Amino acid sequence: MPEMPEVENVRATLQELVPGKKIDQVIVRVPKMIVATPPDEFVHMLVGQEIEAVRRRGKFLLFDLTNCTILSHLRMEGKFRLMDENDEVTKHTHIIFHFEDHTELRFLDVRKFGTMEVTNKYGESETKSIKKLGPEPLTPAFTLADFATGVKKTSRAIKTALLDQKLVAGVGNIYADEICFEAKVRPERAANSLSDKEINRIFEATKSIMTEAVALGGSTVRTYVNSQGKLGQYQDKLKVYGKTGESCVICGTPIEKIKLNGRGTHFCPHCQK
Incomplete structure (x- = not known):
């Protein structure tokens, strides 16, 4: 999607x-x-x-x-x-x-x-569709204080929390994997078990990754193209998503893939503790 x-x-x-x-x-x-x-x-x-x-x-x-x-x-x-x-x-x-x-x-x-x-x-x-959406990650409305409060309120996996559009609007499966990798946090970690330092890393990773992905036109995986038929370019920057079995760009450990709440989830078992 x-x-x-x-x-x-x-x-x-x-x-x-x-x-x-x-x-x-x-x-x-x-x-x-x-x-x-x-x-x-x-x-x-x-x-x-x-x-x-x-x-x-x-x-x-x-x-x-x-x-x-x-x-x-x-x-x-x-x-x-x-x-x-x-x-x-x-x-x-x-x-x-x-x-x-x-x-x-x-x-x-x-x-x-x-x-x-x-x-x-x-x-x-x-509208019902938009009424409950959370803040946009690249706007001043996305604040560390509100994000941390939302994260600490749930025992769901942090990746699942990132996919909750009420916490932050627009993050999906690809970028949630990349955010967790950038923040050095395992995607299946219970959100309310994260330290303030880890939450801050996730918050900053969300902003930086989404900023770069927008600048590069998104990620072309499967069939995505824009309205002029042009491909996105951020797929060339992906470090874990779709990289199962490939060497981690940081440590060389093979990237692993698991199912988390029905979604394919990618991570480095060494870098993400």
């Missing part, structure tokens, strides 16, 4: 491509992908609207239109493509926004897990 750096890269690309475009038709080919609003009402609300800006909150893309905001979650394999109206529509194209300039923003999703929801303009904070 694309994580915050990947979604931010998609957002930045879309922000270059679609503001100023006016919607004159919406085609919903898979109705279940529209949530909280009947698909017919979703279509009716959007026709005639102009896209003003594309924002992000956690792993959600936010399209600000003239009178409303669309929330879009890519889930595992959702992708946006800006196409000419005459370009072939593939079988995995499920939602189409047709613009007056004869271009189309198409949403493709092999697994059909992606979702879209329309709300009042700038009203995303009142």
Whole structure:
């Protein structure tokens, strides 16, 4: 699933491509992908609207239109493509926004897990999807004091805590592994067993890794590309994720992989005590 750096890269690309475009038709080919609003009402609300800006909150893309905001979650394999109206529509194209300039923003999703929801303009904070999201890791709202309080309240594994979007928004499986490695903490450690020094290392690693990942366009693993078809580059910086059996870049010990709450989890048994 694309994580915050990947979604931010998609957002930045879309922000270059679609503001100023006016919607004159919406085609919903898979109705279940529209949530909280009947698909017919979703279509009716959007026709005639102009896209003003594309924002992000956690792993959600936010399209600000003239009178409303669309929330879009890519889930595992959702992708946006800006196409000419005459370009072939593939079988995995499920939602189409047709613009007056004869271009189309198409949403493709092999697994059909992606979702879209329309709300009042700038009203995303009142939706069920976003209401409980924690702070963004690259903003002043992400503070060591609040992070430490949240970590100390749970006996869950620290990696599981990092994946809790109420603690910090946007961290997923890839970056949680990398954060734990950078902080020299085993991912299965009970969060409330961590020392203040370890919590501080995790906090700082979260900020530094997410900052670099955003700068490099995220990690291309499996099928992720941005809205212009470009790959992310942070996968070249990964130190443990997907490196099972390879030598640790620090000590040379083979990287191990375990299942933690159903998720593949990578770590160095020597560097992460």
